[in-house]
Amino acid sequence: xxxxxxxxxxxxxxxxxxxxxxxxRLAGTRExxxxxxxxxxxxxxxxxxxxxxxxxxAGFLILDIATIALIALPMTLIVITGEIDLSVASTxxxxxAVMGQLWxxxxxxETIVPLCVLLGVVLGAVNGLLVxxxxxxxxxxxxxxxxxxxxxxxVVLGDRAVADFPFEWTGGATARLxxxxxxxxxxxxxxxxxxxxxxxxxxxxxxxxFAIGSNDEATRFSxxxxxxxxxxxxxxxxxxxxxxxxxxxxxxxxxxxxNAFGLELSVVAAVLLGGVSIFGGKGAxxxxxxxxxxxxxxxxxxxxxxxxxxxxxxxxxxxxxxxxVLPTTITRLRERRPRPAPS
Numbered sequence: 001x002x003x004x005x006x007x008x009x010x011x012x013x014x015x016x017x018x019x020x021x022x023x024x025r026l027a028g029t030r031e032x033x034x035x036x037x038x039x040x041x042x043x044x045x046x047x048x049x050x051x052x053x054x055x056x057x058a059g060f061l062i063l064d065i066a067t068i069a070l071i072a073l074p075m076t077l078i079v080i081t082g083e084i085d086l087s088v089a090s091t092x093x094x095x096x097a098v099m100g101q102l103w104x105x106x107x108x109x110e111t112i113v114p115l116c117v118l119l120g121v122v123l124g125a126v127n128g129l130l131v132x133x134x135x136x137x138x139x140x141x142x143x144x145x146x147x148x149x150x151x152x153x154x155v156v157l158g159d160r161a162v163a164d165f166p167f168e169w170t171g172g173a174t175a176r177l178x179x180x181x182x183x184x185x186x187x188x189x190x191x192x193x194x195x196x197x198x199x200x201x202x203x204x205x206x207x208x209x210f211a212i213g214s215n216d217e218a219t220r221f222s223x224x225x226x227x228x229x230x231x232x233x234x235x236x237x238x239x240x241x242x243x244x245x246x247x248x249x250x251x252x253x254x255x256x257x258x259n260a261f262g263l264e265l266s267v268v269a270a271v272l273l274g275g276v277s278i279f280g281g282k283g284a285x286x287x288x289x290x291x292x293x294x295x296x297x298x299x300x301x302x303x304x305x306x307x308x309x310x311x312x313x314x315x316x317x318x319x320x321x322x323x324x325v326l327p328t329t330i331t332r333l334r335e336r337r338p339r340p341a342p343s
Contacts, residue, residue: 029328030275031287038294045301048049048247051145052301055181063174063251065296066185067092067260069289070244071267072274073196074237079271080200081212082280083131088241089263091123093256095245097153100162100255109169117242123149124238131234132227145290147265151255162281173250185247192240197285205229213280262313269316270295274324295319 017217046053053160062315071088095116102112123145200206210220212226220226249255273289276283298319299312 017297029284029287031098031160031284031290034274034287034290034294036296037059038290041297041301045297048343049301049304051304057182057300057304059176059181061300062186063183063298064220064300065292066183066189066251067244067248067263068266068270069189069292070192070240070247070337071263072288072292073192073285074233074240075195075267075271076110076274076276076283076285077200077209078138078230078233078237079268079276079302080209080280080283081218081233083230083233084268085124085127085138085234085237086142086264086268087127087145087149088244088267089236090153090156091120091238091243091258092248092263093258094149094156095119095155095242096121096249096255096259097157097257099246099249100155100160103114103162103165103255111167118247118331120238120240120242120245121235122238123232124241127238128231128234132231150257150261157255157257159257163253164299165250165253165255170253173247193285193289200285207265209233210281213282214279237324256274265320266295266316269320269323273319275327278324291323 043205051057064215071092075085076086098114098119099112103109104114107115127138127142127145128134130145133295134334173185176182177184177187200209208219208224211222211224212229245259248259252259270292271283272278272291273295274283274288276288295316298315302312302315
């Protein structure tokens with residue numbers, strides 16, 4: 001049969017229109033906005049702050065954000081599932097304290113380092129089991145273990161500081177890549193970012209994380225083990241926090257029970273600033289890495305401008321609030337926008 005009277009065949013969408021539509025969608029994402037803000041912040045700091053654009057300062061900036069970047073990788077996956085881990089800084093502090101105590105007892109660092117990472121695995125598993133088996137909310141659990149792990153760090157090491165680690169280890173932690181001003185830890189961050197990025201964005205596991213964050217009940221009925229998945233995420237978070245504890249201790253050459261106190265706020269701020277929804281189900285790892293860099297650039301530029309550490313803490317808090325409030329406000333405004341009547 002021929003076409004009905006009074007109708008006309010619809011024109012196929014042109015390749016140019018498809019490209020423009022894709023570009024508009026890309027420009028409207030949170031990740032693109034964060035990357036754009038990062039570019040603006042770098043340009044402004046380079047023009048306005050003396051010494052910011054130097055290669056030496058770039059190396060210091062990377063070292064300053066390295067621990068945040070490491071811990072933010074598994075934290076991204078946890079928040080996407082609608083959970084959170086606020087014990088990461090205390091896990092770091094406890095592994096640092098244990099590292100110092102084991103060194104005082106005479107163990108070699110070749111043995112201490114894997115033991116500290118294993119300790120992080122155990123601490124993360126405790127969080128995961130309390131959340132998945134006991135059915136407790138992760139916010140309450142990790143606030144509790146945040147205090148407990150930090151207290152255990154003081155039990156292990158007290159107010160002492162262990163600072164007689166071998167120079168080949170402490171110097172190696174801050175060593176630069178040959179021919180550059182970048183520290184070698186940037187390679188560790190890049191490797192772990194690729195691993196977590198592939199898992200999140202290119203595997204069925206990653207798709208299940210987004211599904212869990214959007215609706216964990218529906219995901220459970222679809223046959224995915226929500227509890228098992230969340231448990232392994234907390235284990236990964238603990239392992240990376242333990243590794244970060246080793247790096248922090250060697251970077252600053254000192255094992256202390258109060259190492260990285262309050263760092264969890266910077267990690268959460270970077271993750272949310274990078275476009276991950278605090279309610280779960282949304283986010284992308286490139287945006288989080290951009291968020292980590294943006295936070296680091298702002299703090300580094302303010303430090304070079306002789307701004308006090310108290311103001312830096314205020315800036316971190318403001319960015320944390322904005323990263324939560326702004327997306328929610330935009331979503332509500334879009335929902336209230338009148339929809340065009342169907343033609």
